[in-house]
Structures are given as C-alpha cells and as structure tokens.
Amino acid sequence: MAVTRMGLLRTPYMMASFRRNLITSNSTQMAIKNVVVIGGGLMGSGIAQVAAQNGQNVTIVDLDQKVLDKAKNSINISLQRIAKKLFKDDSVKAEKFLSDSMAHVTLSTNPEQAVNQSDLVVEAIVEKLNIKQKLFQTLDAVAPTHTVFASNTSSLPIGEIAQSTNRKDRFVGLHFFNPVPVMKLLEVIRIPETSDDTYNLVMEWGKSIGKQTVTCKDTPGFIVNRLLVPYMMEAVRLLERGDATARDIDTAMKLGAGYPMGPFELLDYVGLDTSKFIIEGWAEKFPENPLFKPVPTLNRLVEEGKLGMKTGEGFYKYQKK
Numbered sequence: 001m002a003v004t005r006m007g008l009l010r011t012p013y014m015m016a017s018f019r020r021n022l023i024t025s026n027s028t029q030m031a032i033k034n035v036v037v038i039g040g041g042l043m044g045s046g047i048a049q050v051a052a053q054n055g056q057n058v059t060i061v062d063l064d065q066k067v068l069d070k071a072k073n074s075i076n077i078s079l080q081r082i083a084k085k086l087f088k089d090d091s092v093k094a095e096k097f098l099s100d101s102m103a104h105v106t107l108s109t110n111p112e113q114a115v116n117q118s119d120l121v122v123e124a125i126v127e128k129l130n131i132k133q134k135l136f137q138t139l140d141a142v143a144p145t146h147t148v149f150a151s152n153t154s155s156l157p158i159g160e161i162a163q164s165t166n167r168k169d170r171f172v173g174l175h176f177f178n179p180v181p182v183m184k185l186l187e188v189i190r191i192p193e194t195s196d197d198t199y200n201l202v203m204e205w206g207k208s209i210g211k212q213t214v215t216c217k218d219t220p221g222f223i224v225n226r227l228l229v230p231y232m233m234e235a236v237r238l239l240e241r242g243d244a245t246a247r248d249i250d251t252a253m254k255l256g257a258g259y260p261m262g263p264f265e266l267l268d269y270v271g272l273d274t275s276k277f278i279i280e281g282w283a284e285k286f287p288e289n290p291l292f293k294p295v296p297t298l299n300r301l302v303e304e305g306k307l308g309m310k311t312g313e314g315f316y317k318y319q320k321k
C-alpha cells in the first residue's frame with residue numbers, strides 16, 4: 001500500500017485511478033487540446049505540468065525567458081518524482097512518461113501569438129486586478145471565439161477580472177493549490193454569466209487532469225482561502241503579540257491540528273508577496289472586517305525582499321537550490 005502525506009495514493013485502487021488520470025485520455029481532451037498558461041511562476045509551471053502529463057499541448061507564457069527556462073526545469077524535476085513513483089520497477093516506461101510529457105510543453109514570451117490556437121487560457125500572473133484585466137483585455141481581442149478564459153486568482157473577484165472581456169459566458173475561475181502536481185483540489189468558480197457549456201467543459205477538464213473539483217460562487221477567497229487566509233493572518237498576529245515563536249506555532253499546528261505545514265512554513269511556501277497582495281486587497285475592499293487587517297511583519301519582510309522559499313528567506317531561511 002502506497003501512503004503519502006496527502007493520502008494521495010492510499011490504496012491500490014487509488015493508485016490505479018491516479019495512473020489512469022495521468023496517462024489515459026478521456027472525452028474532454030477531445031474538446032480541450034491546446035492549453036495556454038500565462039505566468040510561468042510557482043503556480044503556472046504546476047498547472048502547465050498537469051495538463052502536459054495528461055497529453056494536452058501546453059504553452060507557458062511569461063514576460064521573462066529566464067522564468068520560462070526555470071519553469072521547464074522545475075516541471076522536469078517534478079515529473080521525475082512522479083515517474084519514479086508511478087513506474088518504480090520500469091525505467092523505460094518512466095523515461096517515456098517523462099519525455100512524452102515534456103514534449104507537450106512549449107515556451108513563449110508572446111501572449112498574443114500563443115493564444116492563437118488555444119482552447120483554454122489559464123492565467124496565473126501577479127495578484128493585481130488591473131494587471132490581470134489588462135492582460136485579458138489584450139487576449140480577448142486575439143483569441144479564437146471558442147476559447148475559454150480562466151483565472152487562477154487566490155482572492156480577486158472573477159467577475160471583475162472578466163469585466164475586461166467580451167466573453168463573460170466563457171470565463172471562469174480555476175483555483176489550483178500549491179504544489180499543483182500534488183494537491184488534488186480544483187475550485188471552479190462560476191460567475192452569473194458563465195454558460196452551462198463553459199462550466200461543464202471546465203469541470204470535465206478538471207477531471208481530465210486528475211483533479212477533484214468543487215464549485216463555489218464568486219465570493220472572496222472562494223472556499224479554501226476564505227478559511228485559510230484569516231487563520232494564517234491570526235498566526236502572524238499571535239507572533240506579533242509575542243505569544244509564541246513562529247517555530248512553536250508551526251509545530252503546534254502540525255502536531256496538534258494535523259496540518260502538513262504550519263502557517264509560517266505555508267506562508268513561505270505560498271510566497272509572502274502573493275500573501276501581502278491578497279490581504280491588502282481584502283483590507284481595502286472590506287475595511288470593517290478585522291480578520292482582513294494587514295499585518296506589519298508581512299509588509300516588512302516583503303520590503304526587505306524576503307518573499308519566502310522562492311527568494312531563500314521569509315519567516316525562515318532556506319538553502320538556495
């Protein structure tokens with residue numbers, strides 16, 4: 001019996017189903033063959049990977065070629081970990097899985113050109129409403145009519161992002177979790193204008209990439225972050241009051257509440273810049289809610305360029321890979 005921390009492959013049945021999800025195609029792939037992921041950072045690279053490892057053509061777009069090269073490298077490393085687990089006794093199959101998946105990945109710094117042939121565009125760029133709106137406005141003018149647009153935003157209203165396009169019926173939120181290749185959940189956010197066809201298509205697509213979907217209205221933080229963000233901010237406030245150390249708070253939540261990571265480890269893992277954007281956006285929009293008040297420690301660390309694991313330091317220090 002294979003057991004992971006996330007309970008991903010608990011039984012032979014689940015292992016078989018995971019393998020099926022990874023390797024075989026299904027009916028949706030007939031509809032969504034070409035995926036474009038905009039933003040090749042932490043999330044974009046993971047989203048691109050799960051599509052590619054399920055046989056879909058994926059183009060990753062970023063402003064910076066160096067980010068794209070790093071994304072390709074991290075996809076390769078992650079696929080190797082998965083291949084090792086899936087085909088532990090068969091190095092030929094493992095190698096084929098790796099090379100087939102990598103062959104589905106293309107890199108681009110030209111978003112307008114990349115979306116030319118797309119069926120689905122998933123945006124995973126910086127958590128700023130005006131930047132996301134500007135991007136979608138540009139893409140809306142050049143993408144094929146049938147192309148569905150999705151945002152992976154953690155906290156921004158999908159309806160406000162979709163406002164910048166003339167395809168609100170073909171617009172959804174697709175909220176993935178970090179690390180995307182491991183986390184099974186995909187939140188699908190429907191705005192009132194989202195058509196049934198679009199909704200059904202992305203629900204099927206979620207299944208085709210091995211995710212368990214849940215649906216949520218366009219409400220702040222959707223399901224997971226509406227509960228997770230106040231918890232993480234409360235952890236920082238606990239630290240700021242001097243009630244306990246970050247290390248002890250993390251240990252307490254792992255051993256006392258069964259979380260795989262404590263709140264500070266998770267903040268560093270998510271990225272402190274992204275976390276700051278989320279809480280600032282909510283504080284501005286809902287100033288009366290004490291749960292959404294910004295925390296000085298987060299602002300200070302971001303000002304110092306300590307963005308978490310990705311920069312080698314956040315609440316903790318990390319060895320550069």
Ligand SMILES: CCCCCCC[C@H](O)CC(=O)SCCNC(=O)CCNC(=O)[C@H](O)C(C)(C)COP(=O)([O-])OP(=O)([O-])OC[C@H]1O[C@@H](n2cnc3c(N)ncnc32)[C@H](O)[C@@H]1OP(=O)([O-])[O-]
Pocket residue numbers: 003004005006078079081082085153154176177178179181182183225228229232233260261266270274275276278279
């Ligand atoms: C203001 C507040 C801000 C809130 C922000 C919200 C952000 C956002 O919107 C929502 C989120 O994402 S919220 C965030 C939601 N996320 C969370 O809450 C994450 C919580 N953390 C975890 O679930 C675990 O600590 C990890 C999975 C990260 C690492 O697990 P670990 O046990 O400590 O370490 P391990 O032993 O190394 O790995 C274990 C297994 O996973 C496998 N593997 C790992 N990475 C892989 C990859 N990239 N590729 C492939 N495989 C990968 C690995 O092979 C291994 O498999 P095996 O079969 O056991 O050999």
Ligand SMILES: NC(=O)c1ccc[n+]([C@@H]2O[C@H](COP(=O)([O-])OP(=O)(O)OC[C@H]3O[C@@H](n4cnc5c(N)ncnc54)[C@H](O)[C@@H]3O)[C@@H](O)[C@H]2O)c1
Pocket residue numbers: 038039040041042043044061062063064067123124125126127128131135152153154155175176177178269270271274
């Ligand atoms: N980090 C997480 O754990 C997490 C989880 C779920 C959702 N999200 C959301 O996903 C999105 C991306 O987060 P991330 O953590 O991957 O960020 P990141 O900083 O790792 O990556 C963002 C990437 O987008 C690129 N980018 C910025 N503007 C761009 C543009 N106009 N065109 C093309 N590329 C552009 C940047 O160069 C960068 O590489 C955010 O909306 C975030 O809220 C993050």
